[in-house]
Amino acid sequence: MTETSPSPVFTPATRFAVPGRIEVSDRAAAVWQTATLTGIRRETPRAATFRFAVPAWAGHLPGQHLLLRLTAADGYTAQRHYSIASAPDDEGHLELTLDHVEGGEVSGWFHTVARPGDRVEVRGPLSGFFAWPGDRPALLIGAGSGVVPLMSMVRHHRARGLEVPLRLLVSARSPEELIYAREYGAETTPVFTRGAPAGVPVGRLTAAHLAPVLRERPPGGWEAYVCGSNAFAEHASRLLVAAGQPVDRIRIERFG
Numbered sequence: 001m002t003e004t005s006p007s008p009v010f011t012p013a014t015r016f017a018v019p020g021r022i023e024v025s026d027r028a029a030a031v032w033q034t035a036t037l038t039g040i041r042r043e044t045p046r047a048a049t050f051r052f053a054v055p056a057w058a059g060h061l062p063g064q065h066l067l068l069r070l071t072a073a074d075g076y077t078a079q080r081h082y083s084i085a086s087a088p089d090d091e092g093h094l095e096l097t098l099d100h101v102e103g104g105e106v107s108g109w110f111h112t113v114a115r116p117g118d119r120v121e122v123r124g125p126l127s128g129f130f131a132w133p134g135d136r137p138a139l140l141i142g143a144g145s146g147v148v149p150l151m152s153m154v155r156h157h158r159a160r161g162l163e164v165p166l167r168l169l170v171s172a173r174s175p176e177e178l179i180y181a182r183e184y185g186a187e188t189t190p191v192f193t194r195g196a197p198a199g200v201p202v203g204r205l206t207a208a209h210l211a212p213v214l215r216e217r218p219p220g221g222w223e224a225y226v227c228g229s230n231a232f233a234e235h236a237s238r239l240l241v242a243a244g245q246p247v248d249r250i251r252i253e254r255f256g
Helices: 104-111 142-161 207-216 230-242
Strands: 002-004 034-045 047-053 065-071 075-084 095-100 119-126 139-142 166-172 188-192 222-231 250-255
Touching: 034 095, 047 104, 047 207, 047 230, 065 095, 065 104, 075 095, 075 104, 075 142, 095 104, 119 188, 139 142, 139 230, 142 166, 142 222, 142 230, 142 250, 188 207, 207 230, 230 250
Parallel strands: 139 166, 139 222, 166 188, 222 250
Antiparallel strands: 002 250, 034 047, 034 119, 047 095, 065 075, 065 119
């Protein structure tokens, strides 16, 4: 994953700190831990959520990711970075939502081979740059599986009953491909690029989608979090800047 944004405006009180709960040291984040798969939940035809029990997991901030390692019987290993989908308060458990990537050896294993009881290794949490501790208004913009770390923020916001404003704009090709479709509430505006329900416009994210949220402008302004493909991240960040969002208040995580 590549993180891009000059001079982040705020830094959590500690590098990895969930307000009111726990600190995660660099040492803890550097240790490989065994994660046992306990459940699989289908989200879309090509995406599923995988729930793990990780008893010694020390906590994370919404927006952080981890490193996952698979080891084959012959000793071959494969490692991938994945954003954490679950809220920090889901103690002892983690959820990852994975697209089934064509030819992907790790995502392919999860989608075609993995069963509850299987074990993998995880290390983290990693990166405080894209993290949102819940301390200021958050404008979240994601596309496809880019919504995964943003959903961790939404879940954290709900679980803690936070009053700080939070808004989510999420782009998907169609309602069938909208990850977490059953969980969205009034804080979310979906944007469909290929197909949509009757009466809903079809097209990519535009300034018109951002305008109502940016007009709200809560005290202190928005901290914007953008996650998606390289092309989407570039497009969304340009829209934000053109609409007056300060460049140093935009955090970007991109893939592909």
